[in-house]
Amino acid sequence: MNETICAISTALGVGAISIIRISGEKSIEIVNSIFKGKDLTKVNSHTIHYGYIIYKNEIIDEVLISIMKGPKTFTTEDIVEINCHGGISTTNKILEILLTNGCKLAEPGEFTKRAFLNGRISLLEAESVSDLINSETEKSRTLSINGVTGNISNMIKNIKDKLLPISANIEVNIDYPEYEDAILLTNKLIKPVVEEVKQDLEKLLQESKNGKIIKNGIDVAIVGKPNVGKSSLLNAFLEEEKAIVTNIAGTTRDIVEGKYNLDGIILNLIDTAGIRETEDVVEKIGVNKSKEIIEKSDLVIFVLNYNESLTEEEINLIKELENKNMIVYINKNDLDKQIEVELINNKNIVYGNTKNISNLEELKNKIKEIFNLEQIDTKNMNYLSNSRQISLVNRAILALDNCLEQIENNVEIDLLAIDIKxxxxxLSEIIGEAYNDELLDEIFANFCLGK
Amino acid sequence: MKYDVIVVGGGHAGCEASHAAAIMGKKTALVTANIKNIGDMPCNPSIGGTAKGIIVRDIDALGGLMGIVADKSHFQIKMLNNGKGPAVRSLRAQADKVTYPKIMLESLQNTKNLDIIEGMVEDLIVENNTIKGIVLEDNKKILCKALILTTGTYLRSKILIGDKNKLEGPHGERRSKYLSKKLKELGFDIIRLKTGTPQRIDKKTIDFSKLKEELGDNEYLTFNIENEVFYNIEEQEKCHLVYTTEKTHKIINDNLNKSAMYGGYAEGVGPRYCPSIEDKIVRFKDKERHQLFLEPESKYYDDIYIQGFSTSMPEEVQEQMVHSLPGLENAKILKYAYAIEYDAINPLQLKPSLETKVIDNLFTAGQINGTSGYEEAAGQGIVAGINAVRKIDNKKAFVLKRNESYIGVLIDDLITKGTKEPYRMLTSRAEFRLLLRHDNADLRLRKYGYEFGLISKEKYDKLIEKEENINKLINYLKDNKINKKNITPVILNVMNIDSIETGTNLYMFLKRPEISIDLLLKENIIPEIYDKEVYNQVEIFIKYEGYINKELKEVEKLLKLESKQIPNDIDYDKVHNLASEARQKLKNVMPTTMAQAARISGVNPSDLSILSIYLKKEYNKNE
Structure with a gap:
């Protein structure tokens, strides 16, 4: 049997009310044991009750309790929600009490996982809901909600509808070769349709890159030799009140040092170990790690000092990173100039001084400019927002590429039909119209089913 | 009297079923109401066609009769879709309606272990839900261990011409009155289907000078895999093409309410894929004309069949319709077109072996299962024959997979999706048609025929040799290069270049669109030491390797899903959150694997996830 799980389901520390959600067979019983008010085990489903959370005879908080009995709940299990006052310490305290009384802390996305496994929502909805839960800004929330309401589905359906008449016509040509009832398709006639669909998909993919930025933020690697001022730059960002969290543990990234909300887009700021040639084994690991981070990042901020000459390593590294989005941030511009700016082959050079926060504005503007953030419009978002969907579109484009190549090779239409199909x-798989067993297997590999 | 296997019905399904059972060593009886109608072709005078031709090849590969009998009896043969890829090429022969049944009857009479009995079956003997035998009209009982019903259109059949109807089967034969009632009593779900056949015209009254000729191919072609030829290319008969006219369409539109179908005189559901001419005109109003093919039925009599003109109009309207066709202004109609209604069983009540779920050891094949077409019937017939024998011998059922044969696709569709209209095979029904080619039927299926004793050791050895030669040739092509030294001016010319710099192996070289294996043979780049068929196979394999691999990858996915069994004790009411339509469909079909469940229309991906999760939770507990 599934354990009863609980988690704070509102953003911690934001807003006047926090909600703690509990799901599982024992949720009502557990909450009832710490609640002063009505006997929650005897109330009707889908009702709200006023009372207090009591622990060791002490009133912890004045709360409203929502009781929702399965199966008509999100997870199909019994769900209790505690609306408590929003302070971090009170909310955490109640969570602790629940954990001591037999609840288990929910893993990220576990409510959604249960909803899916209990057949409450489809895989596609699960994906969207989990995107929604994990979204950190209003922009990304809009994106996720669009995923749920099916804008993407409609768009993909429209693209599919362009392929269907071609497929159907090919089939008629094959099955009724002697009949003139359908026009005889030729490679020449098929080509423009395939090209059009390919363009549609490429456009979708391009827009989805923006979608990714909205949902996951921009990974920014701060690079530079040791003691150049990388940490100062990072701190300058994080000291601003918009900084969200620092040192998030347990995320998939190795070293997310901080997150910064840049007009609704999250910057994932990552400090890297200083990069320089070294023989020291320990340091070498750090350097390799840094290179990996740089590789994966969406943007590199290369920090240099105004009052120092460029080193050969710096010049080489700047050259190596030619193809990446990069801003060269020249720090300490209040000191005497030593740097050979003319050697830096990069148009995105920003001068500043991390001692003075206002200098970050220019840097932020540069980031907005590079990613065209002003242009990203969440209102009419039709973006694919997760990597599974994006990889399916990529594969769909590959199939069309093959089709176009074979059209040039004069391959017969019944074979082109294979690519088109x-x-x-x-595309059907993206919108959940085709069953993919492997996907489910993958889920089973990651989810531990209660046996 | 007692037999191992009794087959009821002497149509194309019955012929293959009884032949297979007898060859496999079982004492077999073929019971038919009229011996003269064995192997009869009551509708079109052709065997094969798109997809159907591949079924005939598959029957031949398994050791059945249809291919060789067609080879011996046709007067025209052609390869359809020759301009398209190898996957969709398919043979069609104009089989002589006199010769085909004659040769089929002879073949059956010469089959060891097989008795042919004339008689009308009116009752079934069932004990403990197991078939035990049949009762003939004269009350004679014949017992058996397994029974195969291949009753075609004869169950409660009704002939419809306009508002008139006759309670009889094709050719005015007596229909079976009681058998479908009996089946209903036993628990079968009886469905009513309809099909039709066009007019037959007196050849002497047609002005062929106005019509376009349709000729046979100029190359020797056979259904039989041994390539034994029984005809002369030069002596093939012609067919002719004729178009409907504006006048034809007006006559039909003006008289629509007199047609049995549109006048509301018919209750059966007809095939969309083989519509009547009134259907075509109603549904495709914008089409100015429709094609019709005039096909001779036999060398021995004058009937010309009008392919595409099937109708259930009254006789006087048919006269007008026929005379509105160019060249047929003075044509004499020898037989009027008619629609025929008949009873069939709901194929969802069948197992993949074609044994019924309702009565043990009772098998059905052909039109009784809701299909249309001689080839579809014969394909089921051979499978039912094989499985009746295997059932008696307590052996595992022989089930062809969708990636192995069109016959597998056919049976799986029937038992998974059921059918509301007569089911006709189409290439588009097969998802792996590049694997199910005309040319590789032997490579796909001969091994089974040999295993069951339907294919001789000699033929099997030939297959093995062919497989070896294919591998040898592929290795040769991989190991040898084309380069500056051996390339010839002819090849350079074909490639439109002056010279090649770097050599490449012949395998990769053959992938170039302009290079064929024929060219390499002619230019002596590769030795001519194998059968033509070996070169052909290797060329297809290399040229289409990319696409073949795509399909093989899909097959792999399918087989993985096929391997996920659904226990037959599953209670779908206990699977929470299934959509109600999906739950109902799953209950009806009772799929044996997740793959089969996935093919049921109305069972959506979300239902499949739920089912899959349920199976994991409920049945993997003890792992």
């Missing part, structure tokens, strides 16, 4: 099936 592959593309069609992949």
């Amino acid at each position: 592959e593309c069609y099936d992949l």
Whole structure:
């Protein structure tokens, strides 16, 4: 049997009310044991009750309790929600009490996982809901909600509808070769349709890159030799009140040092170990790690000092990173100039001084400019927002590429039909119209089913 | 009297079923109401066609009769879709309606262990839900261990011409009155289907000078895999093409309410894929004309069949319709077109072996299962024959997979999706048609035929040799190069270049669109030491390797899903959150694997996830 799980389901420390959600067989019983008010085990489903959370005879908080009995709940299990006062310490205290009384802390996305496993929501909805839960800004929330309401589905359906007449026509040509009832398709006639669909998909993919930025933020690697002022730059960002959290443990990234909300887009700021040639084994690991981080990042901020000459390593590294989005941040511009700016082959040079926060504005503007953030419009978002969907679109495009190549090779239409069908099936999979057993297997590999 | 296997019905399903059972060593009886109608072709005078031709090849590969009998009896043969890829090429022969049944009857009469009995079956003997035998009209009982019903359109059949109807089967034969009632009593779900056939015209009254000729191919072609030829290319008969006219369409539109179908005189559901001419005109109003093919039925009599003109109009309207066609202004109609209604069983009540779920050891094949077409019937017939024998011998059922044969696709569709209209095979029904080619039927299926004793050791050895030669040739092509030294001016010319710099192996070289294996043979780049068929197979394999691999990858996915069994004791009411339509469909079909469940229309991906999760939770507990 599934354990009863609980978690704070509102953003901690934001807003006047926090909600703690509990799901599982024992949720009502557990909450009832710490609640002073009505006997919650005897109330009707889908009702709200006023009372107090009591622990060791002490009133912890004045609360409203929502009782929702399964199966008509999000997880299909019994769910209790505690509306408590929003302070971090009170909310955490109640959570602690629940944990001591037999609840288990929910893993990220576990409510959604249960909703899916209990057949309450489809895989596609699960994906969207989990995107929604994990979204950190209003922009990304809009994106996730669009995913749920099916804008993407409609768009993909429209693209599929362009392929369907071609497939159907090919089939008629094959099955009724001697009949003139359908026009005889030729490679020449198929080509423009395939090209059009490919363009649609490429556009979707391009827009989805923006979607990714909205949802996951921009990974920014701060790079530079040791003691150049990387940490000062990071701190300058984080000292601003918009900084959200520092040192988030347990995320998939190795060293997210901080997050910064840049007009609704999250910057994931990552400090890297100083990069320089070294023989020291321990330091080498750090350097390799840094290189990996740089590789994966969306943006590199290369920190240099105004009052120092460029080193050979710096010049080489700047050259190496030519193809990446990069801003060269020249720090300490209040000191005497030593740096050979003319050697830096990069148009995004920003001068500043991390001692003075206002200098960050120029840096922020540069970031907005590079990612075209002003142009990103969440209102009419039709973006694919997760990597599974994006990889399916990529595969669909590959199938069309193959089709176009074979059209040039004069391959027969019944074979082109294979590529077209592959593309069609992949698109169906994105919107949950095709069953993919592997996907489910993957979920089973990651989810521990209660046996 | 007692037999191992009794087959009721002498149509295309019955012929293959009884032949297979007898060859496999079982004492077999073929019971038919009229011996003269064995192997009869009551509708079109052709065997094969798109997809259907591949079924005939598959039957031949398994050791059945249809291919060789068609080879011996046709007067025209052609390869359809020759301009398209190898996957969709398919043979069609104009089989002589006199010769085909004659040769089929002879073949059956010469089959060891097989008795042919004339008689009308009116009752079934069932004990403990197991079939035990049949009762003939004269009350004679014949016992058996397994029974195969291949009753075609004869169950409660009704002939419809306009508002008139006759309670009889094709050719005015007596229909079976009581058998479908009996089946209903036993628990079968009886459905009513309809099909139709066009007019037959007196050849002497047609002005062929106005019509376009349709000729056979100029190359020797056979259904039989041994490539034994029984005809002369030069002596093939012609077919002709004719178009409907504006006048034809007006006549039909003006008389629509007199048609049995549109006048509301018919209750059966007809096939969308083989519509009547009134259907075509109503549904495709914008089409100015429809094609019709005039096909001779036999060398021995004058009937010409009008392919595409099937109708259930009254006789006087048919006269007008036929005379509105160019060249047929003075044509004499020898037989009027008619629609025929008949009873069939709901194929969802069948197992993949074609044994019924309702009565043990009772098998059904052909039109009784809701299909249309000689080839579809014969394909089921051979499978039912094989499985009746295997059931008696307590062996595992022989089930062809969707990636192995069109017959597998056919049976799986029937038992998974059921059918509301007569089911006709189409290439588009097969998802792996590049694997299910005309040319590789032997490579796909001969091994099974040999295993069951339907294919001789000699033929099997030939197959093994062919497989070996294919591998040898592929290795040769991989190991040898084309380069500056051996390339010839002809090849350079074909490639439109002056010279090649770097060599490449012949395997990769053959992938170039302009290079064929024929060219390499002619230019002596590769030795001519194998059968033509070996070169052909290797060329297809190399040229289409990318696409073949795509399909093989899909097959792999399918087989993985096929391996996920659904226990037959599953209670779908206990699977929470299934959509109600999906729950109902799953209960009806009772799929045996997740793959089969996935193919049921109305069972959506979310239902499949739920089912899959349920299976994991409920049945993997003890792992």
